[in-house]
Amino acid sequence: MTEIRDHNIAFLGFDQIELMDLIGPLEAYNNANRVLETNHYNTFIVSEHDNFVSESHLKISSDYLLGEEPEINTLVIPGGRGARIPEIIKPYQQWFDNNYQTIDRIVAVCTGLFMIAEHPFLMDKEVVTHWSFVDRLKIQHPHLKVCPDRLFIQQDNFYSVAGILSGIDLALHLIEEDCGVDVATFVAKDLITYLKRSGHESQFSEPLKFQSTNNTHIDRINRWLMGHYSEHTTVNELASKVHVSERHLNRLIKTHFHMSASKYIEHIKLEQAKIYLAKKDTAVDTAASMVGYASADVFRRSFKRKYGMAPHTYQLRFQ
Numbered sequence: 001m002t003e004i005r006d007h008n009i010a011f012l013g014f015d016q017i018e019l020m021d022l023i024g025p026l027e028a029y030n031n032a033n034r035v036l037e038t039n040h041y042n043t044f045i046v047s048e049h050d051n052f053v054s055e056s057h058l059k060i061s062s063d064y065l066l067g068e069e070p071e072i073n074t075l076v077i078p079g080g081r082g083a084r085i086p087e088i089i090k091p092y093q094q095w096f097d098n099n100y101q102t103i104d105r106i107v108a109v110c111t112g113l114f115m116i117a118e119h120p121f122l123m124d125k126e127v128v129t130h131w132s133f134v135d136r137l138k139i140q141h142p143h144l145k146v147c148p149d150r151l152f153i154q155q156d157n158f159y160s161v162a163g164i165l166s167g168i169d170l171a172l173h174l175i176e177e178d179c180g181v182d183v184a185t186f187v188a189k190d191l192i193t194y195l196k197r198s199g200h201e202s203q204f205s206e207p208l209k210f211q212s213t214n215n216t217h218i219d220r221i222n223r224w225l226m227g228h229y230s231e232h233t234t235v236n237e238l239a240s241k242v243h244v245s246e247r248h249l250n251r252l253i254k255t256h257f258h259m260s261a262s263k264y265i266e267h268i269k270l271e272q273a274k275i276y277l278a279k280k281d282t283a284v285d286t287a288a289s290m291v292g293y294a295s296a297d298v299f300r301r302s303f304k305r306k307y308g309m310a311p312h313t314y315q316l317r318f319q
Contacts, residue, residue, distance in 0.1 A: 005039055007178060010072045012112075013047035013062050014091055016082030019054040020164040021109040025076055028187055030173035033177060035186045040179070044069070048091045055080050066095045074174070075103045078167075079110030079130070089115045105174070107159045115142040119298040127160040128153045185241070217244060217252055225268045232292045235261045270306055273299070277315040284311045 011022055022045075046069045047062035064070075084087045092115060100106060100121055100139060102269065108116065110130045116122060126145040129137050134148045151166040152159055152173070159174075161167045168191065168204040173228075174185035183265040204210055220242045225233070238261065239249040250261045257264055269291040288299035302310045 006042065007073045008071055009041055009074045010046050010064075010069055010117075011043065011076045011078065013045040013052045013060060013078075014073065014080075014082045014088055015052045015078050015080050016088065017060075018080035018110060018164070019056055019058060019060075021078035021080060021167055022054075022076075024164055024168045025107075025109065028168050028175065028191065031187045031190045032175045033185055034184050035190070036179065045121070052114045055082075056189070064096075066091060067235060070072065071103050072103050073106040074102075074107065077106070077108045077112035077115055079108075079112040079114075081230050083112050083115045103157075105157050105159065107161065107162045107170065110163045113236055114140075117144060118280075122158070125155040125158060126153050127155070129160065129194065130163045131210060148211050150223070172182065175302070181317075214257065215252070217242060217248075221249070221253070222268075225265065226272075229269060229272050229291050230289070232294060233265055266302060267306075269293075270303055273303065273311070274307075274314065275295040277311055282315075284315070285312065 002025045011026060013022070018246065026043055029043050044063035045060070046064045046066060048066050049062065050065070053057055071242045077083070079236055096116055096119065098117070106121075108127075111133055113127055113129045114133075114137070115119065115135065124145065126147055127137075128150045131148065134146055137144065147153060150162065152161045152170045153199050159170055161170050172184050172188055175187055178225050224241050225236065235249065236246050239246040239283055242249070244252070246261075251305045252266045253259065257267075259267065273287045276282045276290055277284070282290075284295040284300065289294040291299075293299035293302075293308050300311055303309075303314070
């Protein structure tokens with residue numbers, strides 16, 4: 001097992017915080033302690049006041065006031081409406097400026113990124129936030145390199161996270177770094193969550209994408225692709241099946257999904273392959289064939305390029 005050192009994790013607490021941005025990762029670290037049967041992770045809340053109130057009107061007590069906290073190894077900045085209100089975040093910004101250089105890892109969850117977006121620490125860094133705030137972040141903070149559709153991104157010792165569930169994904173990723181894959185796997189099972197989505201994956205699940213359009217052509221495209229996973233499908237063949245020109249097909253998919261038709265076909269097939277791979281009795285070669293790849297090697301390269309890991313590595317996370 002990985003050598004494990006005690007680790008202090010501070011969560012910033014402020015009025016109008018998104019409660020799940022706080023509770024989700026906090027519970028993941030506390031579950032790791034239960035798995036380890038030791039208090040490896042010392043989690044605590046640091047706030048300007050003794051108490052603060054979440055967006056859902058829950059009153060929460062802090063453990064330390066700003067400036068009175070112990071040494072911090074990992075700092076977590078949750079999101080919420082309060083993270084975008086200048087009069088709320090000003091003391092936290094001042095505290096961050098005084099302390100960021102002494103902190104090993106800094107994590108901004110969802111819109112928590114807005115709290116420190118102007119700080120020179122983030123200059124020219126790639127970042128991610130919740131999809132509904134991407135345009136706003138780009139306009140207000142043009143010095144940031146905003147990635148529109150990632151779950152989380154690491155830049156040196158800084159991690160930005162798209163949303164509530166991806167905050168748990170990142171916590172599992174960091175637990176694996178600190179304590180090993182076995183501990184992270186037990187924590188994921190304890191939380192009944194999905195171990196573990198890589199930061200490269202999309203913020204949108206495929207069912208949500210399918211439901212997000214009222215375009216009859218797109219509905220027809222998706223129905224055909226989902227009914228013919230095992231077939232090798234070219235753009236020209238798909239256009240013919242749904243009775244549109246190849247040019248129109250590319251334009252439709254580009255408009256709705258921001259990718260070419262060929263990339264979309266690959267995307268749908270690889271997403272389905274992930275479902276097959278989650279079943280431990282499905283061999284990688286078999287999964288490749290089931291989604292229309294004649295070559296398992298081509299499938300492996302495509303999968304790794306999209307998700308940042310080999311199919312076999314992905315499959316091991318469900319065993």
